[in-house]
Amino acid sequence: MAELFIYGIVLGSIISLGAIGLTLVYGIIRFANFAHGDFLTAGAYIALFMVTGVLSWIGIPDSNFGSLSFGWRMAIAFPFSMLAVGCVAIVLDRVLYRKLRRKASGAVIFAMSSLGAAFIIRMIIFILWGADSLFYRPGILRPALELPLGIKIRPDQILILLLVVFLITLLHFFLQNTKMGKAMRATADNMELALISGIDTERIIIWTWGIGGALAAAGGILYGIDVQLHPHMGWNFLIPLFAATILGSIGNMYGALIGGLTIGVAQQVSTAFLLPTYKPAVAFIIMILILLIRPQGIFGGRS
Amino acid sequence: MIILKTEDITAGYTEIDILHDVHIRVRSGEIVSVIGPNGAGKSTLLKTIFGILKPRNGNVTFRHEDITGLKPDRIVRKGISYVPQVDNVFPSLTIQENLEMGAFIRNDDYSQRLDEVYDLFPVLRERKKQKVGQLSGGQRQMVAMGRALMLDPQVLLLDEPSAGLAPVLVSMIFEKIKEINATGVAMIIVEQNARGALKMAHHGYVLAMGRNVLDDKGEALLANEEVARLYLGG
Numbered sequence: 001m002a003e004l005f006i007y008g009i010v011l012g013s014i015i016s017l018g019a020i021g022l023t024l025v026y027g028i029i030r031f032a033n034f035a036h037g038d039f040l041t042a043g044a045y046i047a048l049f050m051v052t053g054v055l056s057w058i059g060i061p062d063s064n065f066g067s068l069s070f071g072w073r074m075a076i077a078f079p080f081s082m083l084a085v086g087c088v089a090i091v092l093d094r095v096l097y098r099k100l101r102r103k104a105s106g107a108v109i110f111a112m113s114s115l116g117a118a119f120i121i122r123m124i125i126f127i128l129w130g131a132d133s134l135f136y137r138p139g140i141l142r143p144a145l146e147l148p149l150g151i152k153i154r155p156d157q158i159l160i161l162l163l164v165v166f167l168i169t170l171l172h173f174f175l176q177n178t179k180m181g182k183a184m185r186a187t188a189d190n191m192e193l194a195l196i197s198g199i200d201t202e203r204i205i206i207w208t209w210g211i212g213g214a215l216a217a218a219g220g221i222l223y224g225i226d227v228q229l230h231p232h233m234g235w236n237f238l239i240p241l242f243a244a245t246i247l248g249s250i251g252n253m254y255g256a257l258i259g260g261l262t263i264g265v266a267q268q269v270s271t272a273f274l275l276p277t278y279k280p281a282v283a284f285i286i287m288i289l290i291l292l293i294r295p296q297g298i299f300g301g302r303s
Numbered sequence: 304m305i306i307l308k309t310e311d312i313t314a315g316y317t318e319i320d321i322l323h324d325v326h327i328r329v330r331s332g333e334i335v336s337v338i339g340p341n342g343a344g345k346s347t348l349l350k351t352i353f354g355i356l357k358p359r360n361g362n363v364t365f366r367h368e369d370i371t372g373l374k375p376d377r378i379v380r381k382g383i384s385y386v387p388q389v390d391n392v393f394p395s396l397t398i399q400e401n402l403e404m405g406a407f408i409r410n411d412d413y414s415q416r417l418d419e420v421y422d423l424f425p426v427l428r429e430r431k432k433q434k435v436g437q438l439s440g441g442q443r444q445m446v447a448m449g450r451a452l453m454l455d456p457q458v459l460l461l462d463e464p465s466a467g468l469a470p471v472l473v474s475m476i477f478e479k480i481k482e483i484n485a486t487g488v489a490m491i492i493v494e495q496n497a498r499g500a501l502k503m504a505h506h507g508y509v510l511a512m513g514r515n516v517l518d519d520k521g522e523a524l525l526a527n528e529e530v531a532r533l534y535l536g537g
Contacts, residue, residue: 179407182396186404189393196353196387197450198379198408 003151004268010157010226012244012264013164017219018237019244019256020171021212027188027251028208029101031110035092035118036216037241041234043085043217044224045125050077051136067155069137070225078221082214089213090206092117098205118235125231134229160222167218168257171211175253180207188251239280240267243287249297258298262286306331306489307352307383307458311361314351315513320359321347322513327491328506329458334480334490336504336521338497338534344513345493346388349460352491353385354378365458380408384451388462391447394436398427401435401446405453413453420449423482441472445479452483459483459490466495477503497534501525509534 022036055073056062064071096117100110144152175181187194187204194201220234244263248255263283270282290297307329315321321344329335337345350356352363354375362371365381375385384405393401402420406413421428424445430438435446444464451459464480465473473496481503484490494500501507504521509530517530524530 179403182400182403183407186393186396186400189395190390192355193387193390193393194404196355196375196379196385197404198376198454199404200376 001269001272002149003153004272005265006151006153007157008265008268009261010160010264011268012261013161014219014223014226014260015237015240015244015264016257016260017164017167017215017222018234018241019248019260020168020253021215022241023245023248023251023253023256024184024188024208025212026245027253028184028191028205029097031097031107032114032242033212034111034114034238035121036114036212037234037236037238038118038121039085039089039213039216039234040220040223040237041125041229041231042088042121042220043081043213044220044229044233045129045231046084046217047074047077047081047221047224048129048134048136048229050080068159069156074136074221074225078218081221082217085217085220086210086212086214088121089209089216093205093209098202122231122235129229129231131231136224136229156225160226163218163222167215171215171253174211180204184208236280239287240264240283243283243290246287246295246297247290249299252297252299255297255299304331305329307363307365307491309348309352309361309363312348312351312358312363313360314347314356314358315344316356320513322351322358324361325510325513325515327508327515327518329489329491330505331457331489332484332487333505334484334492334503334521336492336494336497336500336507337510338494338500338507338524339510339516340534341495342512343510345510346462347513348510349385349462349491349493353383353460379454382454382457383460384454384456384458385460386447386451386462386464388466392435392443392450395434397432397434398438398446398449399431401450402427402453405450409454416453416455420452423452423479424449440468441475444468444472444476448479448483452488457489459488461490461492463493463495465499473499498525501535 018036018040022033025033051073055076060073060076062071062073096113100113144154147153175185183194183199184204184207187199187201191201223233240263244259245256247262248257248259263286266286267279267282270279294300305328309325309327312322312325313320325348327335327348337348339345347356351358354373357372362369364370365383370378370381393404396404402417406416426442427445427449435443438446464476468476477499480490480492492500501521501524507519507521507524508515509517509524517524
């Protein structure tokens, strides 16, 4: 049970990375981006392309860091992929969502368009990499560390947790202490007043997409390291992402963090009682329960 | 010197014009109050001056420059600030952060200006780390005005600064408006509290049904029997 809890924290931290991006975008642009899950997939596969393609081709050594399952190639591919998916998200906004905003399109149009974008991203990945599950490093033995209480944890998983903590701390610092971060929060609070104050809200929107995409990419790569890569991986994350976002109150970054951890733990702990295939259903049930009981989420100030 | 004027402004929302040929003039350093019944188009006038609404006809001139149709983020850079009637603060940000957002477009050191705004509203200095969403209505109005003052504007547009406030707070806010004006900031104030607004005004305009009805010196309008009967409640 303690072990499942720890695995839940690992999974939850990955969900949090996706949910924070989703909630930031929602906070500013007020629309639920169904393509967000596929940003995770895109991030994972761009990193795969770097690790097994470009970086091995230019001769970056294929050794591991200590007892981790990856080394320099991943250390380079990771930030590169974050940057790349950040750009993908920004381009998607410029060519698609911004046009819909200008036309003051309704929520359904936005939802359908983002679903379409999600399919396009996923199909590109199917075409390039096929439908099989892939690994950053196939067939490697991953010895686990023995902790007290009989908990087994892999070094990779510890690193995943540390990386998530690092990224979220970085984001927290950015939002609380930089001019652009404060302007992002101000725009999420009241876009018209931000405009009245002279804040260039289009620039804020670009930053938001960039950060959301980059965090999603990080989540996708970390899931790929922890489990495996599959073209459907991000799509399967969509329900947990939305559950985490709604649980933590839509638009609230710290809520998304707590929501993500809660959903992750609930999903993993449920495997003690249910078949693992029911994991997505657990997230779905939690989401339905929140929507019925407390639709504004646990931190629900905003309606 | 006339610092801001509108000429023949016709504006409104899709299909429906709210304002018809409205003209208004503000001399530098002057308080101009705009009064009139609900639906007279007072708030629409401010939104049009500030570029939130695009006029169908007419123009807005600020210091001899035609600013008609410019977007709010351009107009704020010219030296005009606007305080909307509602939703005029960032509730999840602290007082200090609200003021910082008011100075967003400044790249210089504005700590002196921040001090001046805190001197004007000392209660805000005491609570600068507090989230604005937790403040009372009067304090929020101070934050809203403080935010707009951070750029040291030449003209301040205030939409119903006394709306929803208890009488004691109304007179406090009006005192603050006079203090701000004394530092040389010209203002257009749109008010339901017509008597209070005309008392502090150098010049007043009466709008009804989106048209100019009367304009005169503040005290002259207060003394005008017809204005008193129709707009000041007897």
